[in-house]
Structure formats: C-alpha cells, structure tokens
Amino acid sequence: MGAVIWLVAVVLLFGTFISIVNWDRWFKKKVPQKVFTPKKGVLKTTLERDLAALILRYRGDTEIKNDDLINRVCAGHANYMAKSGNHGHDNYPARAASLIDKGVKEVSEIVSYGYGTAGGFLSGILSSPPHKKILEKEGYTHYGLSIKKGSNDRNYGIIIFAKV
Numbered sequence: 064m065g066a067v068i069w070l071v072a073v074v075l076l077f078g079t080f081i082s083i084v085n086w087d088r089w090f091k092k093k094v095p096q097k098v099f100t101p102k103k104g105v106l107k108t109t110l111e112r113d114l115a116a117l118i119l120r121y122r123g124d125t126e127i128k129n130d131d132l133i134n135r136v137c138a139g140h141a142n143y144m145a146k147s148g149n150h151g152h153d154n155y156p157a158r159a160a161s162l163i164d165k166g167v168k169e170v171s172e173i174v175s176y177g178y179g180t181a182g183g184f185l186s187g188i189l190s191s192p193p194h195k196k197i198l199e200k201e202g203y204t205h206y207g208l209s210i211k212k213g214s215n216d217r218n219y220g221i222i223i224f225a226k227v
Contacts, residue, residue, distance in 0.1 A: 111210050113181035133207025137221045141209040144219035150176035169226035171197045177217045184220055202226055
C-alpha cells in the first residue's frame, strides 16, 4: 500500500513538472513556424523581432501583419520615452489620430519599460490586465512595435495594434 501511494505521488509530481516546463500551455494554439520570423528589414533589432515572434505565437494569429507606418509611429514614441526617461502613454491621442487619418479604424497601445529580453517584455505585458486584454483582443489586422534603449541603459518598448 505504501508503494502505491509513493508511486502516485511520484506520478503527480512528474506530471506537475511536465506541465510547468511545457511552454505551449502559454500559447492559445500552435501556429506555423513561418509566422514567427518577421522580416529583418521591417523590425530593426533582434529584440524587436524576438518580441514580435513571441506576440504572434501567443496570439496564435496568422493573419495580423506588421506595418511599417505603425512601426515608425512606435519608433517615435519609443525614442521619446528613451530620451525623456518617461515611460507611459504620453501623447497617445496624437499617435492614434495620426493612424486614424491614414484610414485605421481602431488603435490600441501597449507600453513597457525595463525588460532586457523578449520573454521579459511578454511576461510584463501578461502581468498587466489592461495590456493583456489588448494583446488577446481579436480583430486586429496590423501591428507595429519599437524598442529603444535609454541613457539609463533601460529598454523602452511600445506595441500598437490596429484594425484597418
């Protein structure tokens, strides 16, 4: 009887360990690998490409497209945050209006600060309920992102999702 209880305990512990290291449980569904490699010219840094790949995988979204105009809008705000040291949604209405003027119907924004890895950025986003809600919302057709390093050696990131 003691051996059976011991065996059940070992099986339960092993099953718990497997579920903890099973990264796929963090993602809604599997998506073909080709979706996870944004073009090198579109997103400038490895950190940006890695973050885009994690976001696309998390969303399980094969249809959403990276957009150069949105990337440029993101780069402007990431530069502002990195130079000023202020991380936040300053001037969001102007950023949204600049995209709406170009035909975008809906704009949502996520800002993040201080993470050195794409996984760190994603973890930070997921730990913020409003940002997680934006990340998981369906219906976006395009996205852009930018990450810039400030003089304080911290990364400032912005992701904009849009519906065209």
